[in-house]
Amino acid sequence: xxxxxxxxxxxDGEVCGCAGSQQAAAAQxxxxxxxxxxxxxxxxxxxxxxxxxxxxxxxxxFNTAQMQQKANEYMQQGMEAAGNAWKNLxxxxxxxxxxxxxxxxxxxxxxxxxxxxxxxxxxxLFGLICTTxxxxxxxxxxxxxxxxxxxxxxxxxxxxxxxxxxxxxxVFALIxxxxxxxxxxxxxxxxxxxxxxxRSAAVIPFMLAGCVxxxxxxxxxxxxxxxxxxxxxxxxxxxxxxxxEENKLSYMIAVSVIVFAVVAVxxxxxxxxxxxxxxxxxxxxxxxxxxMFY
Numbered sequence: 010x011x012x013x014x015x016x017x018x019x020x021d022g023e024v025c026g027c028a029g030s031q032q033a034a035a036a037q038x039x040x041x042x043x044x045x046x047x048x049x050x051x052x053x054x055x056x057x058x059x060x061x062x063x064x065x066x067x068x069x070x071f072n073t074a075q076m077q078q079k080a081n082e083y084m085q086q087g088m089e090a091a092g093n094a095w096k097n098l099x100x101x102x103x104x105x106x107x108x109x110x111x112x113x114x115x116x117x118x119x120x121x122x123x124x125x126x127x128x129x130x131x132x133x134l135f136g137l138i139c140t141t142x143x144x145x146x147x148x149x150x151x152x153x154x155x156x157x158x159x160x161x162x163x164x165x166x167x168x169x170x171x172x173x174x175x176x177x178x179x180v181f182a183l184i185x186x187x188x189x190x191x192x193x194x195x196x197x198x199x200x201x202x203x204x205x206x207x208r209s210a211a212v213i214p215f216m217l218a219g220c221v222x223x224x225x226x227x228x229x230x231x232x233x234x235x236x237x238x239x240x241x242x243x244x245x246x247x248x249x250x251x252x253x254e255e256n257k258l259s260y261m262i263a264v265s266v267i268v269f270a271v272v273a274v275x276x277x278x279x280x281x282x283x284x285x286x287x288x289x290x291x292x293x294x295x296x297x298x299x300x301m302f303y
Contacts, residue, residue: 094123101210101244109207109248116199121206128209129174131216135234136170137163138223140284161284169283173276180272181205188265194253207248211241242266 015027097120100108140161147160182198182205189196196204215237222230246262253261 090119090123093117094120094127098124098210098213101207101248102214105244105247106250109244110251113200113203113207113248113252116197116203118199118202121199121202124206124209124213125175125178125202128178128213128216129171131213131220132174133167133171135216135220135223137167138220139227140166142223142227165284169280173280176276177269177273178205178209180276181208181269184265184269184272188261189252192253192257192261194257194261196252200252204245204249207244208241211244212237215240 097108097112097117101112140163144160144163182201185204186196186198186201188194189201212234215233219230219234219237222233242262246258249258249262252258
């Protein structure tokens with residue numbers, strides 16, 4: 010065999026030492042090294058991509074586990090708050106003076122809000138049952154009132170009453186907070202909410218009883234409902250003992266309840282129109298229009 014660069018005769022397997030052969034060998038070695046480096050880089054890229062995917066999957070699993078842990082913590086806190094609300098509700102009924110005073114002194118806002126919202130939900134249920142009974146009564150008189158425009162909205166019966174209850178609780182808290190500041194009682198907004206929730210705790214059982222009695226005798230149901238509100242004032246007085254001087258406390262509660270009753274009547278007079286069906290409003294408008302000519 011002969012060298013393809015210089016033509017020198019070579020033995021089998023012999024490499025020529027000419028410049029052309031050496032240059033060709035160096036170029037081939039460089040090409041082989043570049044290919045090996047490219048293969049190494051490709052393998053490294055695949056490994057890095059795999060590690061990134063694994064890290065991403067691990068991060069997703071971590072985030073999911075973290076969210077689940079947070080959800081469990083919130084659920085646990087919610088269950089504890091509900092348990093505390095139930096415990097305080099029973100305690101206030103068992104011992105309005107001792108347990109009530111301790112409850113107001115602690116002023117747990119979470120428990121207070123739970124009791125206030127629970128009262129509002131039960132009030133909404135009471136309103137819903139009332140609208141259902143009213144619609145049934147009107148439909149029984151004549152089919153003319155069975156039309157939707159003459160039916161009281163059950164949704165309004167629930168949600169308007171619920172909102173109305175929350176608004177009244179807020180008004181009650183504000184009135185007692187202001188009255189406490191006037192007589193220089195030991196009261197802040199947390200204690201005002203706690204006092205309001207004592208009222209809620211007192212009326213909740215009576216409202217539940219009223220919801221059941223609406224199906225039997227609406228008159229008795231409303232009597233029980235108002236009886237609960239009277240008892241609530243007694244519970245509030247017992248729970249507020251010690252907040253200020255006793256003689257001042259008596260006047261403070263009396264004046265606050267009167268102001269609250271007046272405000273409640275004003276709000277009710279404005280809110281009652283929300284329950285009236287559109288058909289009844291039209292009849293009322295027509296009656297008013299006809300009265301102008303007679």
